[in-house]
Amino acid sequence: xxxxxxxxxxxxxxxxxxxxxxxxxxxxxxxxxxxxxxxxxxx
Numbered sequence: 001x002x003x004x005x006x007x008x009x010x011x012x013x014x015x016x017x018x019x020x021x022x023x024x025x026x027x028x029x030x031x032x033x034x035x036x037x038x039x040x041x042x043x
Contacts, residue, residue, distance in 0.1 A: 008040045 003011040012032065014021065022029045037043070 010036065 001011065003009040014028075
């Protein structure tokens with residue numbers, strides 16, 4: 001799996017979401033990304 005080869009990566013499967021969700025649901029993805037960055041010390 002790709003996530004296993006990337007440091008600090010997390011595999012997240014979002015029920016009911018498709019491949020375009022990062023565009024159509026950008027608010028949801030933005031929140032998830034911000035949480036990930038904060039959790040892993042990225043600024």
